[in-house]
Amino acid sequence: MVSSEKTHPYHMVNPSKWPFVGSVAAFVMATGGIWYMHEGPIWGFMLGLVIMLYVMYGWWRDVILEAENGLDHTDVVRHGLRMGMVLFIASEVMFFFAFFWAFFDATIPFLSRTAHEVWPPEGIIPFNTWTLPFLNTLILLTSGATVTYAHHAMMLGDHKRTATGLFWTVALGILFTGTQAYEYGHAAFGFTDGIYSSTFYLATGFHGFHVIVGTIFLIVCYFRVKKGHFTAENHVGFEAAAWYWHFVDVVWLFLFCAIYWWGSAGYVSPT
Amino acid sequence: MANSVEAHHGEHEHHYPGFFTRWFCSTNHKDIGTLYLWVAMIAAIIGGVMSWYIRAELAEPGLQLISNDPEGRQFYNVLVTGHGFIMVFFVVMPAMIGGFGNWFVPLMIGAPDMAFPRMNNISFWLLAAGFILLLIAAFIDGGPGTGWTVYPPLSSADFHPGRAVDFGILSLHVAGASSILGAINFIVTIFNMRAPGMTIHRMPLFVWAMLITAFLLLLALPVLAGGLTMLLTDRNFGTSFFDPGQGGDPVLWQHLFWFFGHPEVYIIILPAFGIISQIVSTFSKKPVFGYLGMAYAMAAIGVVGFVVWAHHMYTVGFDVNTRAYFTAATMVIAVPTGVKIFSWLATMWGGSIRMEVPMMYAVAFIFLFVVGGVTGITLANSSADLVFHDTYYVVAHFHYVMGIAAILGMFAGWYYWIGKMSGRQYPETLSRLQFWLFFIGVNVLFFPQHFSGFAGMPRRIPDYPDAYAPYNYISSIGALITAVGTLLFFVVLWRTYAAGTRVGANPWGEGATTLEWSVDSPAPWHTHEDLPDMAGKAPAE
Numbered sequence: 001m002v003s004s005e006k007t008h009p010y011h012m013v014n015p016s017k018w019p020f021v022g023s024v025a026a027f028v029m030a031t032g033g034i035w036y037m038h039e040g041p042i043w044g045f046m047l048g049l050v051i052m053l054y055v056m057y058g059w060w061r062d063v064i065l066e067a068e069n070g071l072d073h074t075d076v077v078r079h080g081l082r083m084g085m086v087l088f089i090a091s092e093v094m095f096f097f098a099f100f101w102a103f104f105d106a107t108i109p110f111l112s113r114t115a116h117e118v119w120p121p122e123g124i125i126p127f128n129t130w131t132l133p134f135l136n137t138l139i140l141l142t143s144g145a146t147v148t149y150a151h152h153a154m155m156l157g158d159h160k161r162t163a164t165g166l167f168w169t170v171a172l173g174i175l176f177t178g179t180q181a182y183e184y185g186h187a188a189f190g191f192t193d194g195i196y197s198s199t200f201y202l203a204t205g206f207h208g209f210h211v212i213v214g215t216i217f218l219i220v221c222y223f224r225v226k227k228g229h230f231t232a233e234n235h236v237g238f239e240a241a242a243w244y245w246h247f248v249d250v251v252w253l254f255l256f257c258a259i260y261w262w263g264s265a266g267y268v269s270p271t
Numbered sequence: 272m273a274n275s276v277e278a279h280h281g282e283h284e285h286h287y288p289g290f291f292t293r294w295f296c297s298t299n300h301k302d303i304g305t306l307y308l309w310v311a312m313i314a315a316i317i318g319g320v321m322s323w324y325i326r327a328e329l330a331e332p333g334l335q336l337i338s339n340d341p342e343g344r345q346f347y348n349v350l351v352t353g354h355g356f357i358m359v360f361f362v363v364m365p366a367m368i369g370g371f372g373n374w375f376v377p378l379m380i381g382a383p384d385m386a387f388p389r390m391n392n393i394s395f396w397l398l399a400a401g402f403i404l405l406l407i408a409a410f411i412d413g414g415p416g417t418g419w420t421v422y423p424p425l426s427s428a429d430f431h432p433g434r435a436v437d438f439g440i441l442s443l444h445v446a447g448a449s450s451i452l453g454a455i456n457f458i459v460t461i462f463n464m465r466a467p468g469m470t471i472h473r474m475p476l477f478v479w480a481m482l483i484t485a486f487l488l489l490l491a492l493p494v495l496a497g498g499l500t501m502l503l504t505d506r507n508f509g510t511s512f513f514d515p516g517q518g519g520d521p522v523l524w525q526h527l528f529w530f531f532g533h534p535e536v537y538i539i540i541l542p543a544f545g546i547i548s549q550i551v552s553t554f555s556k557k558p559v560f561g562y563l564g565m566a567y568a569m570a571a572i573g574v575v576g577f578v579v580w581a582h583h584m585y586t587v588g589f590d591v592n593t594r595a596y597f598t599a600a601t602m603v604i605a606v607p608t609g610v611k612i613f614s615w616l617a618t619m620w621g622g623s624i625r626m627e628v629p630m631m632y633a634v635a636f637i638f639l640f641v642v643g644g645v646t647g648i649t650l651a652n653s654s655a656d657l658v659f660h661d662t663y664y665v666v667a668h669f670h671y672v673m674g675i676a677a678i679l680g681m682f683a684g685w686y687y688w689i690g691k692m693s694g695r696q697y698p699e700t701l702s703r704l705q706f707w708l709f710f711i712g713v714n715v716l717f718f719p720q721h722f723s724g725f726a727g728m729p730r731r732i733p734d735y736p737d738a739y740a741p742y743n744y745i746s747s748i749g750a751l752i753t754a755v756g757t758l759l760f761f762v763v764l765w766r767t768y769a770a771g772t773r774v775g776a777n778p779w780g781e782g783a784t785t786l787e788w789s790v791d792s793p794a795p796w797h798t799h800e801d802l803p804d805m806a807g808k809a810p811a812e
Contacts, residue, residue, distance in 0.1 A: 008802050010464060013388040015288055015296040023396030026448075030404055030441040034434050037507040059389070080386045080463040087455045091493045098497020098527055102512055105523045113588060114520040121518055192509030195518035202504065 009076040011066070018059040025051035060220075067237070068229060078236045085240040089247045092210070096251050099206065103199040103259060116195075119266045124196045125188035126264035132183045133260040136176055137252065140211075143172035144249045147218070147242050157232035159225055166222040169245065173215040180208050203259060207251055214248045217241040287796065298388035300373045301794060303395050305692070307369030310399060311362050311681075312761075317406075318357035319757060321350045326716070326750035332737050347733040348416030349435075353409050355419030356439070359539065360446050361402050363677045367542035368450075368488075369395060371684050372457060372481045374692060378787035378794060379475045381466025381803040386459040394453040401446030408438030415439045418731060420528055421502065423513040423521050428506045437506065440499045447492045447499075454488035457481050466786070466799070468806030472566075475785045476559060479566045480545025483573045484538050490577070491534035498527030522587050529580035536673045537576045540640075541569055543680025544611060547633045549785065550687050551615050554630035555622025556782040561614045568607035568614075575604050585653040586660045594653035601651035608644055612637060627779075628702045632683035635710050636676055643672025646721065661731075664724025667717050675713045682709070682760070690778045694793035695771030702763050709756030716749030 006012075025048050032044025066072040073081075109115040120126050127133055150165025189197050221241045224230060230238055287293055297303050328336045328347065337343035373391065377384055385391045408415055412433025417426040426436050461482045465474065474482075501512040502524065511517030513524045552559045559565055581589065581597045589597075615637055624630070646668040650656050659665055690696050723742035728735055735743065777788035790798045 007800060008383055010383055010386075012384060012797075013298040015292045015298050016389045016392070017296050019389055019393035020295045020396050022393055023400045026397060026445055027400040027403065030400075030438075030445060031407075034437045034441065037437060038434050076463065080459045083459045083462060084387065084455050087458055087489060091451050091455075091489050094490050094493035095497050098494045098501075101494075101497075101527060101530075102501060102523055105520055105526070106518065112520050112522065114515060114518075114522070116518060192511075195511050195520075198501075198504070198510035198512050198517075198519065202501065202510065 009074040011072045011074070011077045013066075016059070016062065018055050018062070022052065022055040022059070025049075025055055064224070064229070064237070073234075073236070078234070081236050082239060085243060089243060092247065093251075096203070096206070096254075099199070099203040100254065100258065103203060103263070106195045106199060107263065120196050120264060121194060124193065124267075126196075126267050127183065127187070127260060129256075129261045129264055132179060133256060136179050136183075137256050139172050139176045139179065140249055140252050143169045143176070144246060146172065147245050151238070151242050154225075154230060154235055154238060155232055159228070159230075162230075162238075163222060163225050166218055166225060170215055170218050170222060173211060173218065173245075177208060177211055177215070180204070180211075200259060200263075203255055207248070207255055210248050210251070214241070214245045217244055297392050297395075298384070299796060300377050300385045300388065300391060301692075301796065303391050304370050304373030306395050307365045307373060307398070308371075310395075310402065311366035311370055314357050314361035314365070314402060315757075318354050318362055319754070321354040321357070323750055323754055325350055325354065326747045328733055329735070329743050330747035331744065332735055332740050334734055337733055342413070344733060345413050345416045348418070348731065349409055349414030351731050352415050352418050352439075353405070356405055356442075358674065359419065359535070360443070361398070361405070363539045363681070364450065365398055366681050367539070367546075367677070367684075368453060368457075368481065368484060369398065371477075371546065371681075371688065372453075372484075372542065374794075375688065375787055376457060376460060376478055376481050377464070378691075378790065378798060379478050379785050380461065380464060380469060381786050381799050381805065382460060382464035383797060383799050383802075385456050386463055387456050390452050391456055394449045394456065397445050397449035397452070401442045401444075401449060404438050404442035404445060408435045408442060411435050411438060420532070421524075422528075423502065423505070423524050426502060426506075427513065437503065440503050440506075444496060444499055447496050450488050451492050454485040454492075457485040458489070461485075466803045466805045468804055468808065472563065473805065473808060474566075475545075476548035476562070476565055476569075477542075477545035477785075480541045480548075480569055483569045484541045487534040487538050487541070487573050487576065491531045491538070494527055495531035498524060498531070501527075522584070525584045525587060526580070529583045530577075532583065533580040534573070534576045536669070537572055539677050540673050540680075541572070543636065543677050543683075544569060546680050546684040546687070547615065547636050550629045550633040550683055551618050552784075553687070553779050553782040554625045554627055554633070555619045556625075557618055557622045558784075559614065560617035560620075561610070564610055565614050568610040571607040572604060575600065575607070579604065582651055582653070582656070585656045589653075598651055598653045602648065605644070605648060608640075612641060612644075623782075625782075627686075628697065628699070628706055629683050629687035631703070631706050631710075632679050632686060635706070636679040636683060639671050639679060639713075640676045643668055643670075643676060647672055659724065661729055662724040663720040663728045663730055666730050667720035667724055670713075670717045670720075675717065678713075679710075682706075688787070689767055689771075690774040691787055691790075691792050691794055693768060693771065694773055694791075695767050696774050696778060697763055697771060698766045701759070701766060705756055705759040705763050708752055708759060712749050712751075712753030712756045714749070716746055716753055719743075719745045719749075 027048070029045055029048030029052060032042075032046070032048050035044045036042045105112045105115065107115055107119045109117070146165050146168040150162045150169060153161035153165055191197055191201050218241050221238045224237060293302060294306065297306070324336065325347070328334070334343070337347050373385065412435045415421070415426070415431065415435045417431065417436060417439070421436070421439065424430060461474070461478055501510065504510040505512050505514060511519040513519050513521045515521060548559050548565060579597060579601045581593065582601045585594060585597070646664065650659055650665060650668055686697055686702060719742040723739045726739065728739045774792050776791055777783050778792070779788070786799075786803060787794070789803065
């Protein structure tokens with residue numbers, strides 16, 4: 001159906017191969033991942049990942065083309081897209097909820113009979129809260145400020161300042177990821193050293209993965225700003241990226257307060 | 272008007288894309304709904320065969336079909352696990368949410384399609400991928416013999432070292448992603464695409480049911496995903512979330528699983544609530560009694576459903592305060608469910624009732640749900656549950672309240688809407704026979720399990736003492752009747768498509784007031800392209 005015939009504000013999407021190919025990719029990743037976990041090679045998983053990245057590129061490329069054709073993304077459709085992003089973030093919050101639950105289950109006797117009386121458990125030397133973890137908190141909070149600067153500039157229609165704000169947000173995001181990688185490299189506890197390591201690495205690791213995803217999202221927005229895709233009124237893609245970035249920011253604050261700060265407060269240095 | 276609509280639709284029927292594009296690359300809510308219904312029916316056959324194998328094994332004491340060795344007993348456990356997973360994730364959810372939800376939410380709110388038609392399609396195909404992963408799990412390395420609850424340490428690498436449990440975990444991950452995306456789609460569709468004038472408080476109750484179900488999916492499934500990820504890394508990458516030897520806690524898994532699992536049982540039953548409300552209203556020729564109360568009762572069930580999860584785990588050693596809280600909170604759910612039951616009865620009261628097949632199924636649903644609800648009150652008491660835990664009493668309870676009740680809801684929905692979906696009506700006599708066989712079958716099957724459970728028969732065990740023999744024998748006869756009833760359903764399906772009488776837009780007449788009855792039967796490929804004006808209409812009209 002040609003869009004100009006439409007008598008309603010909704011987007012009737014054309015048939016697309018991406019959902020089917022994406023599901024094939026998920027299947028290959030799952031099977032390949034299990035092969036790898038059971039002493040097999042990793043290329044099965046990698047093959048699935050490559051197909052998945054191809055699907056993500058193609059699918060989002062289609063979405064951007066639809067956004068730019070001036071017909072499909074009406075006010076109502078954009079309202080729906082924003083709502084969808086908020087709901088997706090809500091589901092992500094619940095994903096992290098599970099890992100916080102695991103952490104508190106191990107640390108608060110009221111929640112669990114097997115919670116540890118002493119935390120960190122004996123033999124674990126945690127990070128000093130006020131060195132790298134605090135620096136990373138400052139980095140991420142600053143990036144929250146720069147993305148808000150970009151957002152305000154966007155609403156004023158100032159593309160130059162929007163790009164500048166995004167540039168510094170991406171730079172701070174990469175700096176955060178780098179610092180986190182450095183921190184992992186200098187940890188005094190390994191990945192398999194018991195429940196402290198399990199909760200620490202999976203909670204911070206999944207957060208780090210989300211930082212990387214959010215950074216890529218912002219990089220895409222940076223180039224879309226440069227290409228003039230956004231206007232002061234019409235910038236759903238940027239809004240979604242900014243919201244996602246704030247979500248990543250807030251999760252970090254909880255991680256910092258709970259796992260890094262409160263979670264290392266019980267540590268008594270042997271010296 | 273009618274002529275122009277006809278011509279409009281006729282024009283579109285020539286625009287069906289080719290086979291691959293139409294069924295693999297679909298962005299049409301009706302086609303995707305049809306795909307979901309087919310997958311649910313295929314999965315129902317597989318899950319059903321597993322349950323009949325279980326009942327055949329349990330027909331007499333001693334081991335009939337499985338071999339008397341660890342492999343045979345593992346095979347029995349795999350059947351129990353597979354039956355649970357398939358029925359929950361690949362039959363009821365796809366049929367109710369993916370099938371009827373996709374088909375009828377846009378039709379009932381007057382929208383031309385779902386909010387995100389392309390994402391709708393990946394929801395379906397991820398479900399298909401998840402189903403294949405689950406089937407692989409069953410056939411590899413002895414299969415997962417963990418039950419659908421996958422408790423560690425049984426599900427840990429020590430006791431299930433093979434790939435089966437990993438395939439099961441990733442199957443649920445993929446199916447979970449499918450459901451989360453579907454949930455987002457339904458919520459945005461319902462909030463953003465209602466016809467002009469259809470306020471939230473004028474939506475049909477089926478749409479309300481889907482909205483609340485979608486919120487439960489959105490908030491519950493990611494917690495399961497987190498737990499599954501921990502189980503996967505515990506098994507394969509050396510973490511120790513659930514390993515007490517390394518400071519972990521196996522009870523943590525039970526918390527995470529049931530924090531998802533309890534909302535999950537409402538995810539299964541709420542769509543049935545919605546279907547039953549539409550049907551009871553239609554065939555009583557009355558609007559639903561207490562429309563707002565019905566809607567907010569479902570919302571209350573959804574909210575309270577998130578704070579009662581530990582009643583599934585009374586035996587893990589909670590202190591008495593915890594158990595008192597979860598007992599009281601669980602009992603609270605009886606209030607909104609009571610609102611629903613009595614409102615259905617009040618809708619029928621003084622109504623002009625027609626006992627068409629969908630209505631027979633709706634009344635049967637109410638009966639089964641009440642029976643299961645009453646045993647649920649018993650089980651909610653932590654002191655009593657310490658004795659009933661893991662007995663057939665629990666099996667009887669949840670099969671009544673969510674298993675068979677949901678299946679009856681599915682049948683009710685199918686008979687109610689098949690005219691709209693296929694343009695043909697079901698064969699009357701055969702369908703009535705199918706109803707009676709199925710209804711009698713499931714009651715003969717599950718009612719005696721209350722007694723064997725009361726007497727202490729444990730679940731998930733292939734053998735039992737002679738004392739339980741009579742109940743089990745009756746139960747297996749019930750399974751046989753149910754099997755005939757199920758087979759007959761597929762005959763009904765075939766006769767409907769092959770020789771069903773053609774129906775017009777509204778085969779049910781006066782009582783059927785919702786918008787899906789205002790479009791042709793079968794519903795044209797595209798509907799509601801001219802948005803209906805609902806301003807000033809009464810609720811659910």
